[in-house]
Amino acid sequence: MIHPETSAAELRIAPEEIVPFRFNDLLAIEPLHADEITFLLDQAKPFQEIQRHPLKKLATLRGKTVGIAFFEASTRTRISFTTAASRLGADAMQLQAEASSLQKGESLLDTVRTLDAMKPDCIVMRHSSSGAADFVARHLEIPVLNAGDGTHEHPTQALLDALTIRDRLGHLDGWNVTIIGDILHSRVARSNIHLLSRFGCRITLCGPPMWVPQELEHLSACGEPVRRVTRVEEALDGADIVIVLRVQQERLHEPKLPLDEYVMRYQLTPERLTLARPGALVLHPGPMIRGLEIDPAVADGPQSCVLEQVTNGLAVRMALLFLLIGHAGEDVSAAKESI
Amino acid sequence: MRVVEKTQLMSATEIDRTLQRVAHEIVERSGGTAHLALIGVRRRGVPLAQRIALAMRAIDGVDVPVGTLDITLYRDDLSMVAAQPVLQSSEIPFSVDGKDLILVDDVLYTGRTIRAAMNGLFDLGRPRRVRLCVLIDRGHRELPIEAAFIGRTVQTSDMEIIEVRLQEVDQEERVMLVERVP
Amino acid sequence: MLLIKGGRLVDPASGTDAPRDILIDGERIAAVETPGKIGKRNGDVQEFEAAGLIVAPGFIDMHCHLREPGGENSETIETGTRAAARGGFTAVCPMPNTRPVHDNASVTRSIFERAQNAQTRVWPIGAASIGSKGEALAEIAAMQKAGVVAVSDDGHPIATAKLLRQVMDYCRSLGMPVIDHCEDTSLAAGAAMREGPSSIRTGIRGMPAAAETIGVGRDIQIAELTGCHFHVAHLSARGSLEMVRAAKKKGLAVSCEVTPHHFTIIDEEVGYDTHRKMNPPLGSREDRAALIEGLADGTVDAIATDHAPHEPATKEVEFDRAPFGITGFETALGLALELVHAKKIGLARMVELFTTGPARVLGKQRKIAAGEPADLTVFSTEHPWTFRAAESASKSRNTPFDGREFRGGPMATIVAGRVVYRR
DSSP, X not given: OOOTTTHHHHTTOOGGGBOOSOOSOBOOSTTOOHHHHHHHHHHHHHHHHHTTSSOOOOOTTTTOEEEEEESSOXXXXXXXXXXXXXXXXXXXXXXXXXXXXXGGTOOHHHHHHHHHHTOOSEEEEEESSTTHHHHHHHHOSSOEEEEEETTTBOHHHHHHHHHHHHHHHSOOTTOEEEEESOOTTOXXXXXXXXXXXXXXXXXXXXXXXXXXXXXXGGGOSSSSOOEEESOHHHHHTTOSEEEEOXXXXXXXXXXXXXXXXXXXXXXXXXXXXXXXOTTOEEEOOSOOOBTTTBOHHHHTSTTBOHHHHHHHHHHHHHHHHHHHHSSOOOOHHHHHHHX | OEEEEEEEEEOHHHHHHHHHHHHHHHHHTTTOSTTEEEEEETTTHHHHHHHHHHHHHHHHSOOOOEEEEOOGGGOSOGGGOSSOBOOOOOBOXXXXXXXXXXXXXXXXXXXXXXXXXXXXXXXXXXXXXXXXXXXXXXXXXXXXXXXSEEEEEOOOOTTEEEEEEOHHHHSSOEEEEEEEEO | OEEEEEEEEEETTTTEEEEEEXXXXXXXXEEEESTTOOOXXXXXXXXXXXXXXXXXXXXXXXEEOOOTTTXXXXXXXXXXXXXXXXXXXXXXXXXXXXXSOSOSHHHHHHHHHHGGGOSSEEOOEEESBGGGOSSSBOOHHHHHHHTOOEEEOTTSOOSOHHHHHHHHHHHHHHTOOEXXXXXXXXXXTTOOXXXXXXXXXXXXXXXXXXXXXXXXXXXXXXXXXXXXXXXXXXXXXXXHHHHHHHHHXXXXXXXXXXXXXXXXXXXXXXXXXXGGOOSSOOOOHHHHHHHHHHHHHTSOOEEOOOBOOOOHHHHSSOGGGSOSOOOOGGGHHHHHHHHHHTTSSOHHHHHHHHTHHHHHHHTOOOOOSTTSBOOEEEEEEEEEEEOOGGGOSSSOOOOTTTTXXXXXXXXXXXXXXXXXXXX
């Protein structure tokens, strides 16, 4: 019989092979250090490989249940997490919150507690309120994985973007990154700024001025403040990586921007892309609106990484689920001491 | 929990001689090396597999491909392991379909590691045959798994652990019998 | 009769800061003398030992929410005033955003009826418009006759400049101040925090300081036009303070109040804590510094708590959905004393902010002299204590100060000669 305290030595797992970080939840990129991010990306690699196998299903998380609680409409991310869970052999418990009791007035806390009472091993959550994942994590014992909270963060998107960049360019350090779009309301932009600045990337933000406020300059983790630029031509000059954000046509409390204006001033066209470094990567968190924020030729061109982003999204999410629920959950440091 | 060293079971020379002998056995009992491939089970199965391949090249002039397999995702005991293992990648740069595979590991004990390894292999394709090669067989099987090629068989008790230390991983070269002390 | 002995009297109205004994007879002060000089009287005299303590005129909280009628789950007049008494307050001014809105004299009368169980005096503020909807004038004169001391549509700004002008014209003739929650609703819509680096980081929609300052600007113009006394509720931004300062310099009847949370906590400390969500939102470091300066130099007339009780369940939600407001009666004095200890404001000045300041805005008196009503606040500047939300007399627990250790606080509260609170 394997005893938890001795099993690491029994099974010849050396101290350096034990996960060095405690991740109880993944709520945001901001609290993570560069080496923790590197570790997460490294852990995603085996899962990239598994997706090339003829048989993609593992039994690793067999018997585990992943609670998927999306309180905001999303098809792609939900499918990505569901597939990640089932390819690891886990079951997914789906909360269709768009049509759920929330609309009957049940509070978020009660909804999540009801889900928790069915004993999932973790909850993957998307919600339209910033801080919602943090709120739920404070009230539940099980790990919470933030799949997007309001305009705050979307950590798995930043991780899969980083994995895509690292695979294509070899490393994450010191690149010139340009992000185009409605930055103010973008959780993807925030997570990307936090992550890439931790690797010394120089970040340029570009978009209509009311969507690129001055306070964004303070989000950078490295010495250089984030640069804000209103002309997309200037923003693309010298860029190694271009991240194009989607335009949300419906914004509460905002006067709407004429879309033709946006296309004229900010659409990423092949001509504008030539202003960036040759071979610069083009990323988009999806879903894309071809002909709006991105020209179809760019979306389908050789510099576009959108399909790899999707594949890498699956790998990153599998790695995170494995990390959060793939073991007994005993204190890692206690295990270390026993060796 | 602490461990205390009891005896040395094999020295560096003995390990080397054993691997040479095993390499010969594999060549003899495979009816041809055309479809042979070695798969080292991480961690220490990997340098062992590489050394066996080298030895086979010296014997037969044949280049047997070597792959590495990380079994973490295939373990059945993850829920019981307090320490969470870091995932490594598996690297098998050839198709396993139709291959005559030799799984290589340092110690055969309960057999669960090998069962996990086989699960991993069969996710990749359909090998013609899978046989097991281990440096040490220490008994105490919990599953119906046997090795076709064995370096040495050693009787052990439950309190004992066999530590195979290899230059590539441990910066020393010998096989130790250690004991768990409460 | 009650004899308060050996205390240090701080009475801004007479400029006194000296040891005094005070004799209370019934509901009034009978005598104020240097220690030991009060002669024998007929009848029982209870003695209250106030050595080492400050005796001040009864504190007034001119901005609070008692939720009754209609919101009794979170507070009642009785529980609210009990908490106020524990905070050292002898009179409170509840805002009219009750259910129904306090916009006519029959609601005023029902409030006074319920206030029979109150531990402090209750001086209600009536609505400026019917239902506080910003369309038609409320029954302001009738409410004043029934006991209302000011008008406001608190919770909202008074909706239009045109309506504000009508309200101010009317109130000037009645001699009542107009209190406004200054806000430009288009800038504030949907916002839950002060717009700035912190709101960007947390992804919470913010409103710029300009949302308040624009409202203050509008209201000062109309006040000048009408000659009415205008009072800025819960002022939170440096820009707003500068406007009030300029208006005062010009000789206009403009006054303002600041809440203890606005001079204590800032936007960087909010995170996703719903116990730090209020309207106006917590300001920046610079705002806080400016507010403290304004408290010291007289630009700010009063400290008012904006005590806003909410049932725990309503605050245990995502930040966006949580209602605005925190409780404040029991921590106000402790927080104000932190400023005194840090030498940001003087003790006498602090007492003004709780007494003569708000009294002047409301057209009331606050002084300690023979014949005056016996409303007194006795407090310590040194006694260490910890505020525990679970022990609060309020029905609600929404406070960011749970567990905070204070140096100095209320020791006894006397309303109309009766000791309503004693530590």
